Amino acid sequence: MTYTLNDVAWYDFLQENPAVLQCIDSYGFCDVQSSVLKNYREPRLMCKIDFLEQQPKILKQLSISVLAIVNKQYRLARTHPFIDINTNWLQDKVIDKTFALPNYLHSLAAAHITSESKALDAAYASGMLHELEQVQYLHLTVRGRSYSTNFEFALTDIHDYKVHYPVAGVQLEVDGGYESQNRLLLVEAKMGFANNMNLRQLLYPQLNYSALLRKPVVTYLMFYETGGLFHFLPFTYYNGIPQINYVGYRLFKLEQPMLLNPQQLFNTPINPMLTGFGAPFPQADSMDTLLNLLLSMAADELYSKEELFADYALVPRQWDYYLNALIWLGLVFKCAEGYFRLTLIGHQLLELSEQERVFYIAQTAFSNDIFNAHLHAENPFICAESRLNNGLSTDSTFQRRIQTVKAWRWYLFQVLRINSRN
Incomplete structure (x- = not known):
């Protein structure tokens, strides 16, 4: 199980301050000063819980929410502040x-x-x-x-x-x-x-x-x-x-001008050298999330997982899915100590128009043999050798990854205004 810095900070805080839970049980809430939270983590980071998926595990288990009420003061209660x-x-x-x-x-x-x-x-x-x-x-x-x-x-x-x-x-x-x-x-x-x-x-x-x-x-x-x-x-x-x-x-x-002929995507040849790079076959259904994640890495610097996913409604186990998908596409690489940055190609994509960027990613994805089979059919036959070469030997793994293939296909065809050939 993956534990975030906020998971650890809130667990330590509640373990070392049992009076907080007693206060909530007695009065329905407990107000905490940021100076106290600072002993565990920077309060603005510790209390930045923009999505339900970001709720620290101990707070989720105890149904506790955190909302600012005064500058440098937060109210903890068993409410649900998410819409x-x-x-x-x-x-x-x-x-x-x-x-x-x-x-x-x-x-x-x-x-x-x-x-x-x-x-x-x-x-x-x-x-x-x-x-x-x-x-x-x-x-x-x-x-x-x-x-x-x-x-x-x-x-x-x-x-x-x-x-x-x-x-x-x-x-x-x-x-x-x-x-x-x-x-x-x-x-x-x-x-x-x-x-x-x-x-x-x-x-x-x-x-x-x-x-x-x-x-x-x-x-x-x-x-x-x-x-x-x-x-x-x-x-x-x-x-x-x-x-x-x-x-x-x-x-x-x-309105966006059409800058290319998207139907050329159907001519994409299979090229195993364009994908992979040590990452597993993609299991990240939202191409829109991938594209926005790429844009959020525009600065030429190293990013931690928590920095990258602070603005996404994803649980920590999904972080690896999306980063691995970008690595598989050749757009991101993993540095030492769990940090990530864009590859040269990833940086070059940011200079392109939106359509050109999407088209390049589509060409790269469909250069894989399994993706390529789905260019011309929604449910093509995939042979055992192809499954094995892509690390999809078991049926359960294969079915999960094919969901991603179909999600990407649908999304890319929609954005590029491509009429399916089947």
């Missing part, structure tokens, strides 16, 4: 409207959206946010970190009691706040999908600016999906209930 997001439902959504960036923009290109900030800037410059608000004039007025005013909310704990959170002067971070004459639009931007997230990221800015302003405040969660797709999900907090409003969900597309 679920039905990403499967999002996949079936029909595009509501297509947008384009103004031709005179040279510093922002639809083919080079490589970060949350660029995705958000593209949504603004193309008019998507204006469409959401149904206004002509919308101004960027909030961005980055600040400290909150005073506000309060409550969550129900596992015993069905309400735990109150009086918040004052905690640090907030807003990806983008856009003000019109009538209200303020807050947007939390993400590259790729997440099937859950900590309420703090949506609820705290919503309540903070609702307390500060004399006009309504609305919040959207925005997912950018490779291929120019922008998913906007309204977040609401009504009668103490936080939720995603799927009725108001909008899907917009940003």
Whole structure:
């Protein structure tokens, strides 16, 4: 079993401070100063639990959550501060409207959206946010970190009691706040999908600016999906209930020029030299996660697993799946002491347009014989020798890996707008 630094820090903290659990059992919560947590790990890292999958094992076992209430103070309680997001439902959504960036923009290109900030800037410059608000004039007025005013909310704990959170002067971070004459639009931007997230990221800015302003405040969660797709999900907090409003969900597309002939993918020859590199056959179904992970390694430096996956809703055992898939593609290599960095090819891919980057990865993947067989058929026959050469001798392993092959095939065909030949 893999233990993260947060797993160890929280286990040691609770073992050495038994009064914390006694306080929670007696009063429903316990407030802890960051100066105490600092004895175990840097508090901002120890308390950064953005997704349910990142919840330290001991906290999960005890159903304990951690939320900031005052600068350098956290409230521990048996509440569930995560909001679920039905990403499967999002996949079936029909595009509501297509947008384009103004031709005179040279510093922002639809083919080079490589970060949350660029995705958000593209949504603004193309008019998507204006469409959401149904206004002509919308101004960027909030961005980055600040400290909150005073506000309060409550969550129900596992015993069905309400735990109150009086918040004052905690640090907030807003990806983008856009003000019109009538209200303020807050947007939390993400590259790729997440099937859950900590309420703090949506609820705290919503309540903070609702307390500060004399006009309504609305919040959207925005997912950018490779291929120019922008998913906007309204977040609401009504009668103490936080939720995603799927009725108001909008899907917009940003026009991207087709820079290549994707049908050439069907001519990809088998070349065993282009994949492998000591990594196992891929078991990482989300190609979108792979692409975003690649982008997050843009700096020419070493990355630890915990650094790389801090913004992903993945459990630690999945970290190896995705890193191994990037190694198998020849885009990442493992350095000494568990650190990773991009290969030369990985760096070169970051200079390409989005379509060119996806096409290169597709060509590389389909140069493998098992992937190549799936170019022309969804369920091709794979011989025993091919299975053995790819380390897939057992049926159970083979079936799991074929799920990844089919997931990549579907995704790559969708993004490259390829019509299947079968």
